Amino acid sequence: MNLATLEKKIKKLLKKDLDKETIEEMRFFLIKEKDLGDYSTNLLFLLQNKYSSDKINQIIEKIKNHFYQNFSSIERVNNYLNFKLNDYTLIKILRQKYKTIFSKKNFSSLKKNKSRSFKINIDYVSANPTGPLTLANARGAALGDVLANILKLYGHKVTKEYYVNDRGTQIELLGKTILAHWGKISFEDNFYQGYYLKEIAEKLKNKTNLDKPQKIGKIASDYILKNYIKPTLRKFGTFHDFFFFESELYQKGLKEKILKKLKRENMLEEREGAVYLLLTKLGEEKDEVLIRSNGEPTYFFSDLLYHYYKFFIRKFKIVILIVGADHLNEVRRLKQALKIFKIRNYQFQYILMQFVHLKKGEEQLKMSKRKGVFITLDELINLVKADIVRFFFLQKSPEITIEFDLSLAQKQSEENPYWYVQYAHARLCSVLEKAKKMKLSWLKVNPQKIAFDLLKIEEVKEIIRDIAKFEDVINIANKDYRVNILIEYIIGLCKKIHSFYEKEKIIPDKNKLAFTDFLIAFLRFYFLILGIKPIKRI
RNA sequence: GUCCCCAUAGCUUAAAGGAAGAGCGCAGCCCUGCGGAGGCUGAAGUGGAGGUUCAAUUCCUCCUGGGGACACCA
Numbered sequence: 001m002n003l004a005t006l007e008k009k010i011k012k013l014l015k016k017d018l019d020k021e022t023i024e025e026m027r028f029f030l031i032k033e034k035d036l037g038d039y040s041t042n043l044l045f046l047l048q049n050k051y052s053s054d055k056i057n058q059i060i061e062k063i064k065n066h067f068y069q070n071f072s073s074i075e076r077v078n079n080y081l082n083f084k085l086n087d088y089t090l091i092k093i094l095r096q097k098y099k100t101i102f103s104k105k106n107f108s109s110l111k112k113n114k115s116r117s118f119k120i121n122i123d124y125v126s127a128n129p130t131g132p133l134t135l136a137n138a139r140g141a142a143l144g145d146v147l148a149n150i151l152k153l154y155g156h157k158v159t160k161e162y163y164v165n166d167r168g169t170q171i172e173l174l175g176k177t178i179l180a181h182w183g184k185i186s187f188e189d190n191f192y193q194g195y196y197l198k199e200i201a202e203k204l205k206n207k208t209n210l211d212k213p214q215k216i217g218k219i220a221s222d223y224i225l226k227n228y229i230k231p232t233l234r235k236f237g238t239f240h241d242f243f244f245f246e247s248e249l250y251q252k253g254l255k256e257k258i259l260k261k262l263k264r265e266n267m268l269e270e271r272e273g274a275v276y277l278l279l280t281k282l283g284e285e286k287d288e289v290l291i292r293s294n295g296e297p298t299y300f301f302s303d304l305l306y307h308y309y310k311f312f313i314r315k316f317k318i319v320i321l322i323v324g325a326d327h328l329n330e331v332r333r334l335k336q337a338l339k340i341f342k343i344r345n346y347q348f349q350y351i352l353m354q355f356v357h358l359k360k361g362e363e364q365l366k367m368s369k370r371k372g373v374f375i376t377l378d379e380l381i382n383l384v385k386a387d388i389v390r391f392f393f394l395q396k397s398p399e400i401t402i403e404f405d406l407s408l409a410q411k412q413s414e415e416n417p418y419w420y421v422q423y424a425h426a427r428l429c430s431v432l433e434k435a436k437k438m439k440l441s442w443l444k445v446n447p448q449k450i451a452f453d454l455l456k457i458e459e460v461k462e463i464i465r466d467i468a469k470f471e472d473v474i475n476i477a478n479k480d481y482r483v484n485i486l487i488e489y490i491i492g493l494c495k496k497i498h499s500f501y502e503k504e505k506i507i508p509d510k511n512k513l514a515f516t517d518f519l520i521a522f523l524r525f526y527f528l529i530l531g532i533k534p535i536k537r538i
Numbered sequence: 539g540u541c542c543c544c545a546u547a548g549c550u551u552a553a554a555g556g557a558a559g560a561g562c563g564c565a566g567c568c569c570u571g572c573g574g575a576g577g578c579u580g581a582a583g584u585g586g587a588g589g590u591u592c593a594a595u596u597c598c599u600c601c602u603g604g605g606g607a608c609a610c611c612a
Binding site for chain 2: 027028029031032033036040041042045046048049077078079080128165168169170271272273274275276285286289290291292293294296298299300302324325326327328329330332352354355357395396397399400401403411412414415416417419420422423424426427430431432433434435476479480482484485487488491492495498499501502503504505506507537538
């Protein structure tokens with residue numbers, strides 16, 4: 001019995017007793033204050049002005065009678081209706097979790113209903129291959145990884161994708177920069193200024209005799225992707241399934257095909273030699289240039305082709321984009337444009353992350369890849385463990401602007417709740433270690449067998465109540481793509497684990513040892529979702 | 539100028555319109571028991587003015603203060 005099930009069942013139960021509006025407005029939510037219970041609903045608030053108190057009491061009775069097996073109490077408090085899970089239900093849920101955790105085939109064991117399983121493409125990081133990854137890219141990486149895991153948990157087929165902009169103006173500029181380093185042309189102000197370019201120019205010197213900037217840029221970008229970006233991603237623990245190259249879009253006649261389609265829809269117009277997409281017809285403020293007057297396609301056009309390719313050739317049902325807030329306009333207009341191809345709202349979703357600002361004490365550092373002012377992700381994770389950086393970003397919801405203080409990086413790393421969570425895991429591990437040395441044995445965890453005894457212990461019961469809500473929390477995280485609540489949850493759970501450890505002597509009680517074993521498995525499973533490596537010894 | 543995001547405890551932050559929750563820091567207490575990077579107790583909070591609602595940190599309007607976007611750049 002989780003929150004979603006309770007909601008579904010109660011709505012069904014009361015369908016004939018209540019009006020449609022009330023059924024629709026009924027909400028169920030987790031209770032934060034543990035003494036009040038586990039689940040609550042706004043039902044009684046909705047009823048108070050519509051129905052007589054007799055009728056209301058009748059409905060409460062009906063609910064109580066129907067659910068007495070699952071809850072130890074169903075109580076009306078301040079007009080909330082609060083449900084408290086009973087031991088029987090807790091154990092039942094525990095048994096399900098037990099199965100989920102130990103059958104970890106690609107996470108896909110949470111949902112039995114495979115009919116709502118979609119082919120999903122999630123596109124994240126996708127930084128231009130003109131330089132190393134920055135601190136800001138890590139935010140997207142952490143978010144994307146966890147989101148992909150959650151979607152997998154729901155049984156979706158997920159492709160984690162990195163879109164590589166390996167052509168166009170920026171690549172040409174990159175090429176020119178390399179040429180300048182070779183001394184073939186003179187430097188200009190807008191060239192890339194990062195220190196790494198000198199290095200790359202040196203490396204590529206013997207490999208090519210080309211002098212077309214676009215081609216050299218492409219070679220340099222491949223080099224950067226392979227030697228700077230990919231190794232950093234690996235180090236950070238982010239593994240994309242697929243790297244898609246923008247240049248590929250222009251090799252298959254796709255461009256002509258799309259232009260033809262758009263023309264047929266009367267969505268194109270030529271002005272002063274440029275081809276415009278008439279987004280104003282779709283309610284946008286301005287039209288969008290697809291082909292510039294010099295014949296070059298714009299970035300927006302590439303994006304349009306790319307998404308057509310994703311939806312209609314690679315057959316993804318849903319595409320999720322994780323991008324920085326500066327892409328808001330772009331991505332919103334793209335969504336509009338995709339409607340021309342009958343892509344529906346739910347099929348194209350985007351998550352906007354606000355910026356990560358870098359500062360050093362009081363000094364604001366303006367990050368700019370072109371000017372070469374930024375801290376690379378690589379430098380950062382040499383300073384601070386990758387998983388701590390990951391934890392740091394996951395903790396914060398995407399819509400807040402983050403000020404990252406470099407001079408506090410070390411401090412932030414030490415004070416990070418990451419340690420609090422890892423410490424809970426490490427402590428439990430060390431207890432089992434010790435028990436093993438003492439040649440103690442315990443049943444390989446079977447929650448059903450051990451739980452009835454253990455539920456008498458207050459701390460254990462609180463832990464199990466938390467674990468029972470695992471699925472509810474995943475549901476919430478999935479619904480609005482708010483992964484930060486996963487961090488809230490694990491901190492709360494670890495608080496209870498610490499408390500359990502502090503108050504209960506685990507060795508040599510076999511039940512407690514078995515429970516400890518289970519907790520370790522649960523934490524590891526959870527860490528897997530977060531993309532964090534569990535530590536046995538700190 | 540138009541649009542988007544943000545403002546919660548000393549700091550970093552969380553809250554599907556539902557009973558403001560954490561971490562760090564601060565004050566006090568707790569190691570013969572397995573890790574004190576811990577436990578327990580406490581002080582401390584929704585920027586301002588209206589509105590909608592049984593109920594507003596959450597939605598609406600305005601104000602103030604921060605960040606970002608508004609190219610034939612990507």
